[in-house]
Amino acid sequence: MTLVIQPGWVWDADHGLRTGHSVIVRDGVVADVVPNGPGQAPTLDAERIVAPDALLLPGFINLHNHALSAPLFRGLADDIAPGDLPGHIVYSLLMPLGDVAAQVMTEEEIGDAAEMALLEGLRSGTTALLDVYRVAQWPFIERAKRLGLRSWSCPYLFSAPVGMTPDGKPTYSPTADTGFEAILRLFERFDEGPRGVTRVGFGPHGPDSCTPELLRAIDSKARELETIISIHAAQNLIEIEKVRAAHGRGSIDHIREMGLLRPGVVLAHGMFATDEEFSTIAASGAALASCPLAFARSGRFVPLARMEAAGLRLGIGTDGVTLDMLHELRTASAFAKTQSGTPHGLAAALILRAATRDAALALGRDDLGLVAKGARADLIMFDLGSSRYQPVWDPLKSLITNGSAADLSLAMVEGHVLLRDGRVLTADAAAVTRRGRTAIERVWREAARRGAIPGSIAARAAFPLH
Numbered sequence: 001m002t003l004v005i006q007p008g009w010v011w012d013a014d015h016g017l018r019t020g021h022s023v024i025v026r027d028g029v030v031a032d033v034v035p036n037g038p039g040q041a042p043t044l045d046a047e048r049i050v051a052p053d054a055l056l057l058p059g060f061i062n063l064h065n066h067a068l069s070a071p072l073f074r075g076l077a078d079d080i081a082p083g084d085l086p087g088h089i090v091y092s093l094l095m096p097l098g099d100v101a102a103q104v105m106t107e108e109e110i111g112d113a114a115e116m117a118l119l120e121g122l123r124s125g126t127t128a129l130l131d132v133y134r135v136a137q138w139p140f141i142e143r144a145k146r147l148g149l150r151s152w153s154c155p156y157l158f159s160a161p162v163g164m165t166p167d168g169k170p171t172y173s174p175t176a177d178t179g180f181e182a183i184l185r186l187f188e189r190f191d192e193g194p195r196g197v198t199r200v201g202f203g204p205h206g207p208d209s210c211t212p213e214l215l216r217a218i219d220s221k222a223r224e225l226e227t228i229i230s231i232h233a234a235q236n237l238i239e240i241e242k243v244r245a246a247h248g249r250g251s252i253d254h255i256r257e258m259g260l261l262r263p264g265v266v267l268a269h270g271m272f273a274t275d276e277e278f279s280t281i282a283a284s285g286a287a288l289a290s291c292p293l294a295f296a297r298s299g300r301f302v303p304l305a306r307m308e309a310a311g312l313r314l315g316i317g318t319d320g321v322t323l324d325m326l327h328e329l330r331t332a333s334a335f336a337k338t339q340s341g342t343p344h345g346l347a348a349a350l351i352l353r354a355a356t357r358d359a360a361l362a363l364g365r366d367d368l369g370l371v372a373k374g375a376r377a378d379l380i381m382f383d384l385g386s387s388r389y390q391p392v393w394d395p396l397k398s399l400i401t402n403g404s405a406a407d408l409s410l411a412m413v414e415g416h417v418l419l420r421d422g423r424v425l426t427a428d429a430a431a432v433t434r435r436g437r438t439a440i441e442r443v444w445r446e447a448a449r450r451g452a453i454p455g456s457i458a459a460r461a462a463f464p465l466h
Helices: 069-073 089-104 107-122 139-147 180-190 212-225 237-247 251-257 275-284 292-296 304-310 325-340 348-355 357-362 395-402 429-450
Strands: 002-012 016-019 021-026 029-035 046-058 060-065 126-131 150-153 162-164 170-172 198-200 229-233 265-269 287-290 313-316 379-383 408-413 416-420
Touching: 002 379, 002 395, 046 395, 046 408, 060 265, 060 287, 060 313, 060 325, 060 357, 069 089, 069 107, 069 429, 089 162, 089 429, 107 126, 107 139, 107 429, 126 139, 126 408, 139 150, 139 198, 170 237, 180 198, 180 212, 212 229, 229 251, 237 251, 251 275, 275 304, 287 304, 287 357, 292 325, 304 325, 313 325, 313 348, 313 357, 325 348, 325 395, 348 357, 348 395
Parallel strands: 002 046, 060 126, 126 150, 150 198, 229 265, 265 287, 287 313
Antiparallel strands: 002 016, 002 021, 021 029, 046 379, 162 170, 379 408, 408 416
């Protein structure tokens, strides 16, 4: 069956904005993009979607996310008050709460919570994502497949998981079980190869929590398996100081010495990287995934203007905060403008490139992030017919400045329609949400009982924790 989509506008980063074109989808690929007119084909055995007020573009690729973290930390990690935490939020709240979740959740509950988060991403135009999670949370893979999403799973590896003492000092606890062998088993079970919809890679937590031996082993195996690596880098000052004390160099230089500054590696955050380090990343071919809302929640601007100026391959991730990619893209663009003091920082076409074509290339997929003949048909379409957009001067700027996920009218992966007219077709959204909520509320209760949620934060819960 052939699907012919006739939107008002078609856009991708390589071909720019096109009007008066039809996109023909057949057998999982974009069969052609043709001007509308008497000679347009095909006309037989084709379903048509005619949407004159709509913008069709490649599906968003979320380049750094923690799906389980989104519902797990929702509300708990916001508006942190003085005295709520003894130290850095990652080590004194997020990781301890994640530890409890890993210990108490059943495989079914993990899947339920992950599916609820993935549903939220799909509804905002995410068709593909790189997700980082604890090895035990592997049911994420099955739920992403169930929804029809394209995924890259990079489970965590640790040589020494990081914690925090009651007085706010970081602790590193060496472990013999790094997660390496477990990831190889997941790869064997689920990975579909370099052109597959479901991929498994490696997620070393950071250069401070993984030994050089482990990082080199990861690099070697990832090259052998032709898969990707995601690693937190220059994420916070604790990490940077630990790496410098242990190895006499900054985090980015250390990662380079380990062989991990190269194409096929996605660095997460780079929050505290210097301009020189951004230039080093740009020259290496590695990509940087920035998650502006995650740091804004803690009162910090991600240095997106400096990242843009360095010319590095930039992707955008939600880091498990809202999972709304459109909201994240608007935030990134606004941050870059504010920081540069110009009205053109990360302009609409550039930020959309980061979320589509550049993210695809960062993941080694030259057949994604395009609306072009031969590209895989991972596509989304936003209806710009409502009062928030009209009249439309420039559809890209209208989407980034005024857009809402509520106006997503179509989403597909490999030509399979996952969402149509705003309704998810691959899941019962209400049932998914109900199961996910139940799973997370049980974790919250247990975490509060164990003290993993500090008392001042637990006191704000909107439902009984006991």
